[in-house]
Amino acid sequence: MSASMDAEEHLDVLIVGAGFAGLCMLYKARALRLSARVIEAAPSVGGTWYYNRYPGARVDIQSLEYSYAFSEELQQQWHWTERYASQPELLRYANHVADRLALRGDIQLNTRLVAATWDQDSRLWHATAHTGERWSSRFLVMAAGLLSSPNTPHLEGLESFAGRTLHTARWPEESVDFSGKSVGVVGTGSSGVQVIPLIARQARQLTVFQRTPAYVVPAHNGPLDPAWEARIKADYAGFRSRSRQTFTGFFSELPPPTASALAVSNEERLARFEEYWQIGGFALLFAYYDILLDIRANELAAEFVRTRSAPRYSTPRPRSCCHRPTVSAASACASIAPAITKRSTCRTSHWWM
Numbered sequence: 001m002s003a004s005m006d007a008e009e010h011l012d013v014l015i016v017g018a019g020f021a022g023l024c025m026l027y028k029a030r031a032l033r034l035s036a037r038v039i040e041a042a043p044s045v046g047g048t049w050y051y052n053r054y055p056g057a058r059v060d061i062q063s064l065e066y067s068y069a070f071s072e073e074l075q076q077q078w079h080w081t082e083r084y085a086s087q088p089e090l091l092r093y094a095n096h097v098a099d100r101l102a103l104r105g106d107i108q109l110n111t112r113l114v115a116a117t118w119d120q121d122s123r124l125w126h127a128t129a130h131t132g133e134r135w136s137s138r139f140l141v142m143a144a145g146l147l148s149s150p151n152t153p154h155l156e157g158l159e160s161f162a163g164r165t166l167h168t169a170r171w172p173e174e175s176v177d178f179s180g181k182s183v184g185v186v187g188t189g190s191s192g193v194q195v196i197p198l199i200a201r202q203a204r205q206l207t208v209f210q211r212t213p214a215y216v217v218p219a220h221n222g223p224l225d226p227a228w229e230a231r232i233k234a235d236y237a238g239f240r241s242r243s244r245q246t247f248t249g250f251f252s253e254l255p256p257p258t259a260s261a262l263a264v265s266n267e268e269r270l271a272r273f274e275e276y277w278q279i280g281g282f283a284l285l286f287a288y289y290d291i292l293l294d295i296r297a298n299e300l301a302a303e304f305v306r307t308r309s310a311p312r313y314s315t316p317r318p319r320s321c322c323h324r325p326t327v328s329a330a331s332a333c334a335s336i337a338p339a340i341t342k343r344s345t346c347r348t349s350h351w352w353m
């Protein structure tokens with residue numbers, strides 16, 4: 001039952017957002033026997049994984065880690081197909097969770113919170129949706145996401161641009177055909193790095209506009225190894241618990257780094273960086289304990305990443321047959337922040353086709 005326009009419905013908890021956080025919150029509120037409702041602006045659950053439907057969208061934390069830990073049954077039953085899950089699979093997972101835990105009865109879609117005020121006398125929140133519906137609640141949980149508001153750059157002339165403009169965070173449900181098109185991509189953060197190779201496969205010409213380069217590490221993505229999955233599922237609770245003890249919250253199977261990158265020979269350091277590069281993802285962080293703590297250690301790691309990435313920026317082809325972004329090694333490596341401090345990015349597909 002939804003709140004009527006004039007009467008205020010009373011709840012213990014009103015939750016805003018039906019992404020991963022909102023779904024979890026609803027489950028937990030119910031477990032505490034609190035009356036709860038989720039209101040969600042989108043027409044679907046899933047949050048990030050509903051909106052970011054662009055080609056190549058996926059996690060860069062391993063699927064077995066990027067998933068709910070609160071239900072043993074859920075984590076045992078769900079099977080991820082890839083080491084790093086793609087957006088369609090993550091959206092299926094969110095929908096599966098909503099169904100499996102029978103959450104939908106307390107989720108109201110297409111409903112945007114537009115106002116909320118705290119009343120000190122009654123010690124209640126009063127919330128209003130764009131539909132005019134109103135709720136009062138003891139708790140108001142903003143599970144509204146850290147990335148759910150798209151950032152559209154203020155580019156002069158954008159409003160009058162005659163071509164089609166798309167935003168990765170509001171990608172259309174139908175597939176977009178870039179065949180024969182000249183395409184510009186603005187930005188080389190995680191989403192840019194993921195979408196660029198896939199657009200490059202289709203587009204006649206692709207130009208990438210890059211303000212600030214980011215370090216890109218290989219994910220070494222692929223089908224989920226059934227032996228690894230079985231091993232984790234044999235003690236998923238232990239795996240989660242060990243993850244909580246790491247300094248990142250993931251990669252608990254790697255030994256905690258104890259050595260300094262500054263205390264070993266060049267040869268030893270390069271061999272270790274290479275070993276961790278081959279593991280993929282953000283494993284490089286685990287090579288030495290001071291990569292995030294000491295700028296000198298970080299620079300050694302950064303130099304390694306630049307060296308391993310440099311071939312990708314070389315030998316530009318003529319733009320008429322360009323299937324690659326028009327960046328050079330120099331522009332990509334200049335004024336770059338310390339490695340893996342500013343959000344680094346993981347690639348499943350190669351940048352240049």
Ligand SMILES: Cc1cc2nc3c(=O)[nH]c(=O)nc-3n(C[C@H](O)[C@H](O)[C@H](O)COP(=O)(O)OP(=O)(O)OC[C@H]3O[C@@H](n4cnc5c(N)ncnc54)[C@H](O)[C@@H]3O)c2cc1C
Binds near residue numbers: 018040047146
């Ligand atoms: C491409 C991409 C890759 C990512 N990869 C990773 C990763 O590997 N690891 C990781 O940890 N994180 C990753 N993230 C971050 C990701 O956003 C979080 O992991 C997680 O999905 C956030 O969940 P959430 O429920 O907090 O927020 P969201 O998924 O953003 O959900 C928030 C929901 O709140 C709704 N909402 C907002 N305002 C209102 C309002 N006023 N009224 C009603 N509803 C509202 C939105 O419509 C949205 O559905 C990635 C993000 C992107 C975009």
